[in-house]
Amino acid sequence: MAGLVTTFGAGAMTNSIGEIRDADFLFVTGSNTTEAHPIIAMEMKRAVSRGAKLVVCDPRSIWLTEIAHRHLKLQPGTDVWLLNAMAHVIVVEDLVDKDFIAQHTENYEAMKAAVLKYPPEEAEKITGVPAEDIRATAREYAATKKAGIYYTLGITEHTHGTDNVYCLANLVLMTGHLGQPNAGLNPLRGQNNVQGANDAGATPVFFPGYQRAADEEVVAKYEKIWDTDLSRAPGLNLNEMMKVVGKKIKGLFIMGEDIVLSEPNACKLEQGLNGIEFLVLQDIFLNETARYAKVIFPATAFAEKDGTFTNSERRVQLVRKAVEPPGQARADWQILVDLGNACGAKWNYSKPAEIYDELARHVPRFAGISHARIEKEGGLQWPCPASDHPGTLFLHKGGVLRGKGLFEAVEYRPSSELADNEFPLILSTGRTLYHYNSATQTRRESGPHTKQPEAFVQIHPKDAERRGIADGELAEVYSRRGKVLCRAMVTREVRRGCVWMPFHFAEARANTLTTDAGDAVTGTAEYKVCAVEVRKASVPEPQPAD
Amino acid sequence: MIQQAHIMLNSKPAACRDGETVLQVAQREGVFIPTLCHDPRLKPAGACRTCLVEVEGQRRLLPACATPAAAGMVVKTDNDRVKRHVKGLLALYLADHPKDRASETGAPDQLLDLAERFGAPTDWPAMPNVRAARPGDANPYVHFQPEKCIACARCTRYCAEVESVHAITLANRGSLTTIFTADGRGLMDTTCELCGGCIDTCPTGAMTEKKPFLTKAKPERQLEKVRTTCNYCGVGCQMDLNVDHSANEGRGKVVKVTSPPPGTTTNDGNLCVKGRFAYDFLEHRDRLTMPLVRGDDGKFHETTWEAALQAAARGLLKIKTEHGSDALGFISSSRCTMEENYLVQKLSRSIFKTNNVHQCAAT
Incomplete structure (x- = not known):
C-alpha cells in the first residue's frame, strides 16, 4: 500500500480483474492465486488457455506452476535480487520504454545505477533461479504490451516488503506497462475489505482517502468537519502497538480481529496482554483474544447488516442485510455509534448510507459514489469524483496519478532472521483454499474441515529423511519464539531447506513461530521468512475418542 | 467508411461483430432463442440442439450457439419449422425426465420452463432414465440426481474449461451416458476443489446443493x-x-x-x-448473542447493552484520563464494512484523540 502510494500515487490494483483474461503475459509473484483468490485464478487460467504466457515466481510449487510456462523457484526473501536482476536485463539490453520514462517518471538514473549492480549470474547464486530464466522472463515481460504483474503477501510480508513493491514498480515504470489495459501492477487483497479499510482511513498515517495525517492542512480540515480538536502526535501502526501492549498501550478496542491468532510472535504478545488494563472486543465468536477482554460486544456477520466492501480492483460494492442477527447481536456500525455516544459523542447516523456519504463528501476520489448509486448501477470503481462519473477501470491512463512515477533505487537487505546451525530451515506461512484466516468461520463448516482437518507442515523429502520424519507423522516445528505440533507433509513442493505452514489452526499457531520484525515503512510483519527447526514429535499420536 | 456488418434476424437487420455467433447477436438484440447446453463461459458445444435456427440456403437447421454470424446471413428463429423442432426435441428430453414441478427440489428446472413456454407435449411414452449416479459419494456439498440429468455436459465442461480441475467427466455411451469421476471415486478423492460450479451451470437442477436437499429446504423459486x-x-x-x-x-x-x-x-x-x-x-451455536462483561469473579456475565456500553466507555475513558490518549489503541478490521472502519477511526481520532488506529491489512 505505502509502496504504491509513494511510487504511483494510489495504493490499489492499477487494473481490473476482468482485464486479466485478455492479458498476454502474466507475472504472478508471491501469490498462490488458486488458493487465496480462486476467482482471479480462473481469469488467469482463462488467459493461459487463450495463449497467454504465465511466469510464476514463488519459493513453492503451487497449482499455477503446473500450467505456467516458467517457474522461478526462488529462495524465500531474495525477491529484491531477482527483481533487480530482471530490471538489470531490461536496462542492459535496452528494452526500456524511453518515451514513457521521459514523459511520466523521475529518478530513473538512480534506479539504473542501483540495478546495474545486480547481474543475473550473481542473482542465480543468491536466489537459486537460473540466470537464463531471469533473462528470458525480463525479455518477455518488456517485449509484451499487455503484460500484467500480480502479487500478494508473498511480496509484502517481509521486512523488505516495501522494497519488493518498489522493485516491481520499477519494472512497470521502465517498460511503460502503466495506464494501459490488461497490464499494470496489481496487488490482490487478502480480505474482503482490505481496500475499503485503508480507504476509510483506519490507519495511523492516513485520514480517509489517503490524506496524510502528518499534513497539518488535513488535520485542520477534519477538525472542522468533526467539530473537535485532533491530536497531531503520530500514531502507532499495528505492529508497533502489538510490541508495546501492556507497556505503553494500556487499553485496546478490537473489532473483528483475533490478534492472539493472527499477530506474529504471539507468545510475547500474550505476555503483553497479561499486563493490559482494559480490552473491549467486538466479534461474532468468542475468539482466542477474548481471554484478555473485559467487555465483549456480540457483533453481526456480513449477511446480517448493510454497508459496503471495496474489492481489490477499487470497486465499492454493497453488502446487504439478508437475515436478522442471532439473539441480541447488533450491527457493528450500530455498536460503534452507541459506543461513541456512550463516550460523549453526538452521532445520529440512522443507516450506513449516511456514514458513507460523510466519508465520501470529503474525499474527491470517492465523491461520486453513494449507496443509492451502487444500488442502481452496481459496484463503482474509484476514482469516481462526481455523481455522473462512470468510475475508473484502470488507473494512470494518460499520466501517472502522482504526477510522475517515482523510480526507487533499492538495495538488497537480507531478511531479519536467516537460517543457522541451530535453526537451519526457513519457514514461510500462508493460506489454503479451504480455510480463511483464523478459520473461526471455515472450521465450523463441514467441507473445509473434511478436506483439511488439521495443521500441517510441508517439508522436502531430503530434509524429512535427515530428521527421520515420514509423511503423515506428527512433527514439532520450533523457532526461537515458540513451538507447535502438526502433521508432516513430505513433498517436493517446497525447496530443500524450506518449510511451509498454513496459519489457520488455533492448536498449531504458526504465529507463535514467526518473528515480529516489521517492514520499515508499513510495519507489516515478516510472516514469510523466519528460521525454524523441525523434529519428530515426542508425544504419542492422539487416539480418536469413541 | 466500413459498413457495419448485418444479418437479417427474423426479417429485421441486426448488427454483427467479428467472431460473434448467431446466438450472441440474437441475445444482444433481445431475440429469444432457447438453450440448454449453452453457457457463455464455455466454448459452444452445440450438443443439446435446442437452439437450432433456420438459415437461408442451408438445408438443415443449425445450432445458433455454434454458428458464426456472417454478414448477409438470413436467420429465422421463430417460424413454424423451428418451433416444431423445439417442441419435438423438448418432448423427447421429457420422456425420461421428471415432469412435475414437485420434483424441483433445488434450482429451477429450465427444461420444464422451456416445455411450458413452447407447449411441448408431456404425454409422449415415458422411458426410465437409466443414468447411474456415483454410489457412496460422501462429499459434503454436491448431490447428483441422475434422473434429472440431460447429459448436456455443462458441468463437465465447466470443470475442465473454467475451473480447470477436470474432476468430473462424461462416462458411458447412449442413454447410459452419465457424469462420473475417474474410477468412480467420491469427489473428495479427486482433484475437485468443491467450487460448486457444476451446480451453478446445471440447467435442470440435476447437480444440486446437498445441504438444502438433505434438510428438505424450500426449492429455490420460493x-x-x-x-x-x-x-x-x-x-x-x-x-x-x-x-x-x-x-x-x-x-x-x-x-x-x-x-x-x-x-x-x-x-x-x-x-x-x-x-x-x-x-x-x-x-453456529458458538455465535455470541449477548453482551458480556467480566465480573469480579473473573468470569464473563451476560448483561444488557446499556450496561455493557457503559462499562466499555468507562474503561476506555479511564485509560485516557489516567495514562493519556496514546495509551489507547484501536484495532479495526478489514473484515468489516467501509462505514464501520470509518467509524472506528473517527472514534479513535475525534473522541479519544489518538492516531493509534490500524487494522491487520496494512500492506
Whole structure:
C-alpha cells in the first residue's frame, strides 16, 4: 500500500480483474492465486488457455506452476535480487520504454545505477533461479504490451516488503506497462475489505482517502468537519502497538480481529496482554483474544447488516442485510455509534448510507459514489469524483496519478532472521483454499474441515529423511519464539531447506513461530521468512475418542 | 467508411461483430432463442440442439450457439419449422425426465420452463432414465440426481474449461451416458476443489446443493435472493443469498448461495468453495448473542447493552484520563464494512484523540 502510494500515487490494483483474461503475459509473484483468490485464478487460467504466457515466481510449487510456462523457484526473501536482476536485463539490453520514462517518471538514473549492480549470474547464486530464466522472463515481460504483474503477501510480508513493491514498480515504470489495459501492477487483497479499510482511513498515517495525517492542512480540515480538536502526535501502526501492549498501550478496542491468532510472535504478545488494563472486543465468536477482554460486544456477520466492501480492483460494492442477527447481536456500525455516544459523542447516523456519504463528501476520489448509486448501477470503481462519473477501470491512463512515477533505487537487505546451525530451515506461512484466516468461520463448516482437518507442515523429502520424519507423522516445528505440533507433509513442493505452514489452526499457531520484525515503512510483519527447526514429535499420536 | 456488418434476424437487420455467433447477436438484440447446453463461459458445444435456427440456403437447421454470424446471413428463429423442432426435441428430453414441478427440489428446472413456454407435449411414452449416479459419494456439498440429468455436459465442461480441475467427466455411451469421476471415486478423492460450479451451470437442477436437499429446504423459486458481496477474500464476488424468511422463528435463514448470471458481475457467475458453501457459521451455536462483561469473579456475565456500553466507555475513558490518549489503541478490521472502519477511526481520532488506529491489512 505505502509502496504504491509513494511510487504511483494510489495504493490499489492499477487494473481490473476482468482485464486479466485478455492479458498476454502474466507475472504472478508471491501469490498462490488458486488458493487465496480462486476467482482471479480462473481469469488467469482463462488467459493461459487463450495463449497467454504465465511466469510464476514463488519459493513453492503451487497449482499455477503446473500450467505456467516458467517457474522461478526462488529462495524465500531474495525477491529484491531477482527483481533487480530482471530490471538489470531490461536496462542492459535496452528494452526500456524511453518515451514513457521521459514523459511520466523521475529518478530513473538512480534506479539504473542501483540495478546495474545486480547481474543475473550473481542473482542465480543468491536466489537459486537460473540466470537464463531471469533473462528470458525480463525479455518477455518488456517485449509484451499487455503484460500484467500480480502479487500478494508473498511480496509484502517481509521486512523488505516495501522494497519488493518498489522493485516491481520499477519494472512497470521502465517498460511503460502503466495506464494501459490488461497490464499494470496489481496487488490482490487478502480480505474482503482490505481496500475499503485503508480507504476509510483506519490507519495511523492516513485520514480517509489517503490524506496524510502528518499534513497539518488535513488535520485542520477534519477538525472542522468533526467539530473537535485532533491530536497531531503520530500514531502507532499495528505492529508497533502489538510490541508495546501492556507497556505503553494500556487499553485496546478490537473489532473483528483475533490478534492472539493472527499477530506474529504471539507468545510475547500474550505476555503483553497479561499486563493490559482494559480490552473491549467486538466479534461474532468468542475468539482466542477474548481471554484478555473485559467487555465483549456480540457483533453481526456480513449477511446480517448493510454497508459496503471495496474489492481489490477499487470497486465499492454493497453488502446487504439478508437475515436478522442471532439473539441480541447488533450491527457493528450500530455498536460503534452507541459506543461513541456512550463516550460523549453526538452521532445520529440512522443507516450506513449516511456514514458513507460523510466519508465520501470529503474525499474527491470517492465523491461520486453513494449507496443509492451502487444500488442502481452496481459496484463503482474509484476514482469516481462526481455523481455522473462512470468510475475508473484502470488507473494512470494518460499520466501517472502522482504526477510522475517515482523510480526507487533499492538495495538488497537480507531478511531479519536467516537460517543457522541451530535453526537451519526457513519457514514461510500462508493460506489454503479451504480455510480463511483464523478459520473461526471455515472450521465450523463441514467441507473445509473434511478436506483439511488439521495443521500441517510441508517439508522436502531430503530434509524429512535427515530428521527421520515420514509423511503423515506428527512433527514439532520450533523457532526461537515458540513451538507447535502438526502433521508432516513430505513433498517436493517446497525447496530443500524450506518449510511451509498454513496459519489457520488455533492448536498449531504458526504465529507463535514467526518473528515480529516489521517492514520499515508499513510495519507489516515478516510472516514469510523466519528460521525454524523441525523434529519428530515426542508425544504419542492422539487416539480418536469413541 | 466500413459498413457495419448485418444479418437479417427474423426479417429485421441486426448488427454483427467479428467472431460473434448467431446466438450472441440474437441475445444482444433481445431475440429469444432457447438453450440448454449453452453457457457463455464455455466454448459452444452445440450438443443439446435446442437452439437450432433456420438459415437461408442451408438445408438443415443449425445450432445458433455454434454458428458464426456472417454478414448477409438470413436467420429465422421463430417460424413454424423451428418451433416444431423445439417442441419435438423438448418432448423427447421429457420422456425420461421428471415432469412435475414437485420434483424441483433445488434450482429451477429450465427444461420444464422451456416445455411450458413452447407447449411441448408431456404425454409422449415415458422411458426410465437409466443414468447411474456415483454410489457412496460422501462429499459434503454436491448431490447428483441422475434422473434429472440431460447429459448436456455443462458441468463437465465447466470443470475442465473454467475451473480447470477436470474432476468430473462424461462416462458411458447412449442413454447410459452419465457424469462420473475417474474410477468412480467420491469427489473428495479427486482433484475437485468443491467450487460448486457444476451446480451453478446445471440447467435442470440435476447437480444440486446437498445441504438444502438433505434438510428438505424450500426449492429455490420460493426463496428470496439477496444480492451481496462475499465476505472472504478481496476479489469481491457478488453472490445471492437465498433466504427463507420464515425459518428460524422469523429471523430468516440463508438456505443456499447462488451466483449472479455470468457476464453481469466481476466474478462472471463463478464462486469458490468458501463463497458458495461456507455460510454455516452464520447459524453456529458458538455465535455470541449477548453482551458480556467480566465480573469480579473473573468470569464473563451476560448483561444488557446499556450496561455493557457503559462499562466499555468507562474503561476506555479511564485509560485516557489516567495514562493519556496514546495509551489507547484501536484495532479495526478489514473484515468489516467501509462505514464501520470509518467509524472506528473517527472514534479513535475525534473522541479519544489518538492516531493509534490500524487494522491487520496494512500492506
